[in-house]
Amino acid sequence: GARKRARRVREAAWGNGPVDDTGTALQADFTRPEAYPQVNDTPDPFDQPSPDLAWLCHPALTGLPPHEWDTLITTLTTLHDAQRETHLDQRRGRRPRVKGDGTTGRRPVLTLADRLLATLLHYRLGLPQVVIARLFTVTPETINRRLKDIRQLLQNAEHTIQPTEPQLTTLDDLYDFARTAEITLPAEIKSAS
Incomplete structure (x- = not known):
């Protein structure tokens, strides 16, 4: 019943992209959208004022x-x-710190x-x-x-x-x-x- 159909929908979604209510795979465009134009995302130096x-x-x-x-x-x-x-x-x-490249974490x-x-x-x-x-x-x-x-x-x-x-x-x-x-x-x- 409903559980089998939900499982088919889920499996189809994982393997084939978008599906309809019956679990049938729909045609999908898998090209990536254009990237958003980046504003200068380089963080301000921490020792300089914004x-x-x-x-x-x-x-x-x-x-x-x-x-x-x-x-x-x-x-x-x-x-x-x-x-x-x-x-x-x-x-x-x-615990010892795992050293990274210093670019992780939220920008202050x-x-x-x-x-x-x-x-x-x-x-x-x-x-x-x-x-x-x-x-x-x-x-x-x-x-x-x-x-x-x-x-x-x-x-x-x-x-x-x-x-x-x-x-x-x-x-x-x-x-x-x-x-x-x-x-x-x-x-x-x-x-x-």
């Missing part, structure tokens, strides 16, 4: 001249890699540099986490977790963030501060305000 956030690296916002920024990012990258390996080692139950939403920028905006300029989340187009929970991670790395690196005046509360405050410091804003921000 392209749309690069304007936030300005020393007026970070409080760090370019050479100090580079030094801090290098230090944090080393500490992050060690921290990540320790965490993965604990998750694996101390925020690079390490993005995370540092978010931390500096929050602790140096006082920008609230919900505002930073909107700027970085992530959830406030993501920003909260990343601030915690970076704060721990900064403590390990013995780097302190000194708050500055003015303390900012909105994106408009940040944009005004950036314009005052003569920072070139991305085009979509210029037209939005």
Whole structure:
């Protein structure tokens, strides 16, 4: 009855492609569809800010001249890699890691540099986490977790963030501060305000 027909349909589908309700194989075109055009799927370098956030690296916002920024990012990258390996080692139950080509795993939403920028905006300029989340187009929970991670790395690196005046509360405050410091804003921000 129904079970035999279901089995025939299943077997036909496995072996011959599409089938009708009786299990008879249908003619099928087995050519592959055209591949979707690929947008640049090369991940952003983890030690560089995402392209749309690069304007936030300005020393007026970070409080760090370019050479100090580079030094801090290098230090944090080393500490992050060690921290990540320790965490993965604990998750694996101390089993040896199978080394791959380094291209597996989900791409992080925020690079390490993005995370540092978010931390500096929050602790140096006082920008609230919900505002930073909107700027970085992530959830406030993501920003909260990343601030915690970076704060721990900064403590390990013995780097302190000194708050500055003015303390900012909105994106408009940040944009005004950036314009005052003569920072070139991305085009979509210029037209939005």
